[in-house]
Amino acid sequence: MANIFSPNFIVKRLFSGAPSKIRAHKYVLTKYFQGEPKISDFKIVEETLPDLKSGEILTEAEYLSVDPYMRAYMIGYKLPTDMIGGQVAKVIESRNENIPVGSYVTGALGWRTHTIVDPNKLSSMGMLPLTIVPDIRPHPVSLALGVLGMPGNTAYFGLKEICKPKEGETIAITGAAGAVGSHVGQIGKLLGCRIIGFAGTDDKCEYLEKELGFDRVFNYKTCKISAALKEGAPNRVDCYFDNARIFKY
Numbered sequence: 389m390a391n392i393f394s395p396n397f398i399v400k401r402l403f404s405g406a407p408s409k410i411r412a413h414k415y416v417l418t419k420y421f422q423g424e425p426k427i428s429d430f431k432i433v434e435e436t437l438p439d440l441k442s443g444e445i446l447t448e449a450e451y452l453s454v455d456p457y458m459r460a461y462m463i464g465y466k467l468p469t470d471m472i473g474g475q476v477a478k479v480i481e482s483r484n485e486n487i488p489v490g491s492y493v494t495g496a497l498g499w500r501t502h503t504i505v506d507p508n509k510l511s512s513m514g515m516l517p518l519t520i521v522p523d524i525r526p527h528p529v530s531l532a533l534g535v536l537g538m539p540g541n542t543a544y545f546g547l548k549e550i551c552k553p554k555e556g557e558t559i560a561i562t563g564a565a566g567a568v569g570s571h572v573g574q575i576g577k578l579l580g581c582r583i584i585g586f587a588g589t590d591d592k593c594e595y596l597e598k599e600l601g602f603d604r605v606f607n608y609k610t611c612k613i614s615a616a617l618k619e620g621a622p623n624r625v626d627c628y629f630d631n632a633r634i635f636k637y
């Protein structure tokens with residue numbers, strides 16, 4: 389997740405006594421990703437937003453989300469195209485009586501600074517409604533893209549409703565340090581399970597064991613998987629929550 393406001397992105401408003409004109413900045417994808425995404429795959433475009441219509445809100449992004457689905461989804465768009473993506477954003481102007489200025493919303497608004505939203509419409513791909521973030525202070529609003537958002541919900545419902553682990557069982561997790569995996573492990577611990585994880589660096593493994601309380605985490609790039617499973621899950625693995633498809637099975 390990235391806080392997008394560097395000095396280059398500071399909003400410029402043209403005050404004229406009338407409603408402010410906002411110059412939004414957005415990431416436009418100009419090349420499909422090959423390997424790691426690169427700065428040169430994007431250009432940044434400025435656009436002046438129109439005045440709000442009745443029912444609409446103007447949002448200012450505070451957090452953008454970077455997620456694995458983006459690589460696959462962007463292939464479906466003709467280039468150049470606006471970059472999709474989840475946001476937590478603050479409402480800075482409102483012509484909607486249910487969403488006052490100062491509230492926070494989360495939704496698929498894309499990688500852009502400012503957005504005019506009709507809260508009754510679904511996202512561009514028609515999948516996600518805009519959601520008002522409840523007041524969760526003193527916790528940060530960014531949690532709406534984390535444990536309270538899709539990663540947390542995926543972890544919670546995937547574990548509770550699909551894996552259905554029982555207390556004392558062992559859960560193995562790949563992509564264990566990722567947005568979903570790190571929540572699966574923590575929820576699993578709360579359910580009284582033994583958690584073994586697989587992650588791609590020693591730092592991630594140490595973080596998961598020491599900070600998040602996973603029982604045993606292995607660096608899948610340097611360990612022998614069969615030995616790791618024997619050591620980490622001496623009885624057996626009861627649930628396998630696969631986020632990364634790093635194992636051939």
Ligand SMILES: NC(=O)C1=CN([C@@H]2O[C@H](COP(=O)(O)OP(=O)(O)OC[C@H]3O[C@@H](n4cnc5c(N)ncnc54)[C@H](OP(=O)(O)O)[C@@H]3O)[C@@H](O)[C@H]2O)C=CC1
Pocket residue numbers: 454455456457537538539540542563564565566567568569586587588589592631632634
């Ligand atoms: N985030 C969400 O809300 C949702 C996610 N999903 C799916 O869940 C899975 C995990 O998502 P999420 O936790 O958000 O992902 P993250 O981006 O947080 O973590 C992904 C991790 O997967 C590992 N990885 C393994 N193999 C590869 C590879 N070939 N290329 C890149 N990374 C690799 C990397 O960790 P390491 O270095 O440790 O190997 C990487 O950091 C994905 O399949 C995603 O599509 C599904 C529904 C919702």
Ligand SMILES: CCCCCC(=O)/C=C/[C@H]1[C@H](O)CC(=O)[C@@H]1CCCCCCC(=O)O
Pocket residue numbers: 453455456457472473474475495496497511512513514515516538539
């Ligand atoms: C607000 C978007 C948060 C997305 C979090 C995430 O990682 C979603 C994962 C996708 C999963 O891999 C399979 C999906 O279909 C999930 C939803 C993708 C939503 C894309 C919406 C894009 C848009 O409408 O602009």
